[in-house]
Amino acid sequence: MSDIDPEQRIYAVLAAIPSGVVVTYGQVAELAGLPNAARLVGRTLRHLPKGSSLPWHRVINAAGKISLPPDSDSGKQQIARLQQEGLVVDGCRISLAKYRWRP
DNA sequence: ATGGTGACTTGGC
């Protein structure tokens, strides 16, 4: 279909995620046309610059939990941003049933 | 070249 880099597709998908919802790594990979690349998504997010405008905080794992140490800087950042968007965050858990984005 | 690791997922109980 397209011949752009996988990372570019991932960025595009991320940018399309609306506020107030969350998606899983696998979901991002799927939407980016990269099946079985959930790990690649995680790696890509890890490489994101600190001041990126991309909503990386809306990405959680399939278990409905934040894939970052809750005590880490980024982890706390993610929780704070999600709450700021009106989501109910229970520790590192978030209700996928409630907030999962369905395009 | 080989094996270990990780911001992962799915299927079985």
Next chain:
DNA sequence: TGCCAAGCCACCA
């Protein structure tokens, strides 16, 4: 939901 095992993909020592 929760735990476990197996699969998958890119990176690194």
